[in-house]
Amino acid sequence: MTSEVTRAEVCIVACADTYRGAGEILGHAVGIIPTIGARLAKLTFAPDLVLSDGEAFLMHTPPPLGKTASAGGVVEGWVPFRRIFDLLSSGRRQSMMGASQIDQFGNQNISLIGDRSKPKRQLIGVRGAPGNTANHRVDYWVPQHSDRVFVESVDVISGVGNNHVTGFGKGLKYHSLGKIVTNLGVLGYDSTGRVFVESVHPGVESTEIEENTGFALSASGAGLTRLPTEEELHLIREVLDPCGLRSTEVPQ
Amino acid sequence: MSDKVVTAEEAVASIRSGMTIGIGGWGSRRKPMALVRALLKTDVRDLTVVTFGGPEVGLLAQAGKIKKIVFGFVSLDSISLDPLFSAARQNGQIETEEIDEGMVVAGLRAAAQRLDFLPIRAGLGSDVLPSNPHLATIQSPYSDDVYVAMRGLTLDAALIHVNRSDAKGNGQFLGPDPYFDDLFAMAADRTIMSTEKIVPPEKLLDEGSFHTLFISRMFVSAVVEAPRGAHFTTCEPDYGRDEVFQKHYVESARDPQKWEGFVKQFLSGSEADYHTAVKDFHDSRSSE
Numbered sequence: 222m223t224s225e226v227t228r229a230e231v232c233i234v235a236c237a238d239t240y241r242g243a244g245e246i247l248g249h250a251v252g253i254i255p256t257i258g259a260r261l262a263k264l265t266f267a268p269d270l271v272l273s274d275g276e277a278f279l280m281h282t283p284p285p286l287g288k289t290a291s292a293g294g295v296v297e298g299w300v301p302f303r304r305i306f307d308l309l310s311s312g313r314r315q316s317m318m319g320a321s322q323i324d325q326f327g328n329q330n331i332s333l334i335g336d337r338s339k340p341k342r343q344l345i346g347v348r349g350a351p352g353n354t355a356n357h358r359v360d361y362w363v364p365q366h367s368d369r370v371f372v373e374s375v376d377v378i379s380g381v382g383n384n385h386v387t388g389f390g391k392g393l394k395y396h397s398l399g400k401i402v403t404n405l406g407v408l409g410y411d412s413t414g415r416v417f418v419e420s421v422h423p424g425v426e427s428t429e430i431e432e433n434t435g436f437a438l439s440a441s442g443a444g445l446t447r448l449p450t451e452e453e454l455h456l457i458r459e460v461l462d463p464c465g466l467r468s469t470e471v472p473q
Numbered sequence: 474m475s476d477k478v479v480t481a482e483e484a485v486a487s488i489r490s491g492m493t494i495g496i497g498g499w500g501s502r503r504k505p506m507a508l509v510r511a512l513l514k515t516d517v518r519d520l521t522v523v524t525f526g527g528p529e530v531g532l533l534a535q536a537g538k539i540k541k542i543v544f545g546f547v548s549l550d551s552i553s554l555d556p557l558f559s560a561a562r563q564n565g566q567i568e569t570e571e572i573d574e575g576m577v578v579a580g581l582r583a584a585a586q587r588l589d590f591l592p593i594r595a596g597l598g599s600d601v602l603p604s605n606p607h608l609a610t611i612q613s614p615y616s617d618d619v620y621v622a623m624r625g626l627t628l629d630a631a632l633i634h635v636n637r638s639d640a641k642g643n644g645q646f647l648g649p650d651p652y653f654d655d656l657f658a659m660a661a662d663r664t665i666m667s668t669e670k671i672v673p674p675e676k677l678l679d680e681g682s683f684h685t686l687f688i689s690r691m692f693v694s695a696v697v698e699a700p701r702g703a704h705f706t707t708c709e710p711d712y713g714r715d716e717v718f719q720k721h722y723v724e725s726a727r728d729p730q731k732w733e734g735f736v737k738q739f740l741s742g743s744e745a746d747y748h749t750a751v752k753d754f755h756d757s758r759s760s761e
Binding site: 343346355396 | 499544545547553554558559562563564565569572573574576594596598599604612613616617618619620649650652
């Protein structure tokens with residue numbers, strides 16, 4: 222069985238594991254694999270987790286993957302965007318966001334590449350990244366681990382990294398970066414706030430992570446990311462993602 | 474003043490060059506597109522636009538209407554980036570005041586409450602502060618906390634689109650989210666509200682509960698009846714996003730020649746011409 226486990230499935234359980242012990246909070250996830258991960262966590266070890274349809278509803282049972290409550294599922298609450306901002310300020314939320322760039326202290330950029338007055342590439346904008354990182358735990362999902370994403374320094378700090386939390390009294394006392402899950406491994410932060418390799422996914426050479434990271438990062442001594450259990454594999458394949466959308470984000 | 478019903482052209486004639494305007498909706502959702510299309514045809518320029526950005530930003534920027542945007546994001550939702558917005562930025566054509574989307578909410582709330590600012594944690598430690606040097610922080614008088622003092626985003630005018638309204642400007646949303654249209658209206662000196670349908674006040678509760686009566690006529694100056702006036706963005710439950718058309722918009726916007734054709738086909742006539750052209754577009758595709 223384990224030989225058939227795909228990389229996408231390993232990533233899903235790594236994402237799910239970020240919600241371990243989260244309690245009764247809103248699990249916010251951007252991307253297919255983080256979404257499946259959050260749903261998997263709720264069905265297994267994090268039953269109190271609250272999930273939304275990504276639009277305006279909290280879901281007792283989620284809609285089909287990639288769809289909103291209008292396509293199915295059971296609604297348990299109404300959270301239009303105005304209430305999301307209230308909710309995230311309350312701290313009862315945990316996010317897994319994407320990143321166009323990320324540096325060794327976990328500063329994240331989704332705003333633009335290049336110079337602000339005339340960017341080389343305009344991206345979506347800082348969105349809620351400054352507010353999310355100021356208010357509750359944030360994790361990142363990087364489906365293509367490369368030295369274009371993991372850079373020496375980011376062009377625009379959107380999500381706040383560990384080296385920028387001082388200087389505002391205790392204004393950033395709720396800042397908390399969790400993990401960075403990529404298609405190659407799981408990264409954590411050490412006591413100095415710097416990224417380190419926590420585990421390498423089965424089948425990945427540790428040099429692969431080092432070569433695809435734009436700052437010095439050693440993967441030697443890192444553990445192996447855990448494999449899904451039989452139950453988790455069943456839930457991923459038969460219940461949460463029967464159409465196999467996960468392989469569109471991380472191809473085998 | 475009782476009846477506030479005017480045409481889109483009459484309504485947008487009150488928008489002048491150099492104004493700060495707010496645009497309701499969120500991303501590619503319930504955007505006042507009929508009003509935006511009317512604005513495209515005016516000679517207004519140098520607008521500062523405050524928005525949870527969708528396709529209106531690229532369209533207005535491409536037409537040379539925008540000097541600066543105050544925003545947290547611009548996205549078409551099902552398609553992440555709008556090529557017209559990207560091009561306007563990458564040409565250095567429009568300035569930005571880029572802030573966290575929660576800061577946009579705080580700024581509108583402050584303006585609605587006639588406050589200079591509201592405190593918020595969002596922005597601390599990020600490049601939002603260094604890139605907007607006029608934004609100040611403030612020490613809490615009660616603890617060691619320092620917060621961003623998000624300045625009030627006072628608007629000269631707001632443009633919003635709702636599902637139903639009466640002729641006096643009592644607006645109703647029937648979809649899953651009111652977004653921040655009520656705040657835009659309250660933060661603005663003047664609000665132009667387009668609606669799918671004008672109904673008598675006694676019919677306002679026929680299609681939705683009283684919870685849906687979000688916009689009061691106290692904050693509305695002009696009402697424009699604009700069926701399918703949010704097209705191609707969503708206007709649930711009246712209609713969803715026209716994904717096929719949005720895709721066509723994006724593909725056209727990527728190529729200057731194709732864009733010329735798009736403008737000629739869809740944006741050079743009246744609002745009625747626009748909807749006829751959209752219908753023809755769909756008919757010709759389904760007959761292929």
